[in-house]
Amino acid sequence: MRTVRFILYALCASALVGIGALVFMLKSHPTVEFPQPLQQKSANGLRTLFLGTSSMAWTDGQTTWLVDGFFSRQPLSKVALTRLNVDNSQVRAVAAAMFKRLNMPSVLGGIVVAHSHYDHSMDAPFLAKEYGAKVVGSESTSQIAKGQDLPSTQIEVLQGGGQVKFGEFEVRLIQSAHAPTGFTGGFNTKPVFLPAHALQFKEGISYSFVVSHPGLGPGPFALIQPSAGFVEGQNKGFSVKHVFLGMGGLGKLSYAYIENYWREMVLVPGATHVYLIHWDDFTQPLMKQGEPLALKPMPKLLDDFPRSLELLKMFSERDGVSLHVLNSWEMVYF
Numbered sequence: 001m002r003t004v005r006f007i008l009y010a011l012c013a014s015a016l017v018g019i020g021a022l023v024f025m026l027k028s029h030p031t032v033e034f035p036q037p038l039q040q041k042s043a044n045g046l047r048t049l050f051l052g053t054s055s056m057a058w059t060d061g062q063t064t065w066l067v068d069g070f071f072s073r074q075p076l077s078k079v080a081l082t083r084l085n086v087d088n089s090q091v092r093a094v095a096a097a098m099f100k101r102l103n104m105p106s107v108l109g110g111i112v113v114a115h116s117h118y119d120h121s122m123d124a125p126f127l128a129k130e131y132g133a134k135v136v137g138s139e140s141t142s143q144i145a146k147g148q149d150l151p152s153t154q155i156e157v158l159q160g161g162g163q164v165k166f167g168e169f170e171v172r173l174i175q176s177a178h179a180p181t182g183f184t185g186g187f188n189t190k191p192v193f194l195p196a197h198a199l200q201f202k203e204g205i206s207y208s209f210v211v212s213h214p215g216l217g218p219g220p221f222a223l224i225q226p227s228a229g230f231v232e233g234q235n236k237g238f239s240v241k242h243v244f245l246g247m248g249g250l251g252k253l254s255y256a257y258i259e260n261y262w263r264e265m266v267l268v269p270g271a272t273h274v275y276l277i278h279w280d281d282f283t284q285p286l287m288k289q290g291e292p293l294a295l296k297p298m299p300k301l302l303d304d305f306p307r308s309l310e311l312l313k314m315f316s317e318r319d320g321v322s323l324h325v326l327n328s329w330e331m332v333y334f
């Protein structure tokens, strides 16, 4: 009997140590040295404000539109142990600070959603209702919008890809792929009602976005790759100067994968400026008590940001491409 009790105590103690170690690892973030912020303002007024993950607010001084707009960024304990809901007050606070930084009225022309995982899609329907936008994305994303009662007139499905106009901006959705992280695949075939567990948000289709604006000439000027996946040949036939390159999960993938990803996303479209996005731990908030916060990389247990950054830096030097780690609340001018 005494032996059984001892074994039980030993098992409990090692389980507690294991949980403690796991929590510690999930709370330790690698350090990141941010480069000098980009400051060169442009006369044409075209700019984008980076807001963590692949959330970005784009404007030309007339029309403002979003990629994703995921601002709730619930803490890890909530993501792991509870069902999630939009954090209305946090989303409103971030959106208010965003419009202020952009120096634009609180109106959105549209929201394109990269894919249907919660860290891309969850807040978009709420933002669409608040600021009068439509949500554009896959059928799976439309089910998330329906689950939040967004009227069908504010939902546009471009399942296999397509084009959408926000004011003078033209955004082309190209069917792409998610980073092979083990959390991919599946479709939302019914409305996703909130609260919902993070794993209920199935990927659906992953898109790349190609952005054009007549103020910068007839062709596209920017490619946004929210997730670190690619379809070979997806970017053939156009060129862009700027690439916003998603890094989520990249640090755990092979050298060959990372090099191929760089080639498909940067070298094929002939980009000269690369900005790194979706490298941050999205269980950390963008603001605290009204003050903007800097981003932290994903914990090493989930991703290896220092490794992927080192490799991308090496490729950028080899290929003569400028590389910039975007911090939250940082503006890029075109």
Ligand SMILES: [Zn+2]
Residues within 6 Å of the ligand: 115, 117, 178, 203, 227
């Ligand atoms: Zn995802």
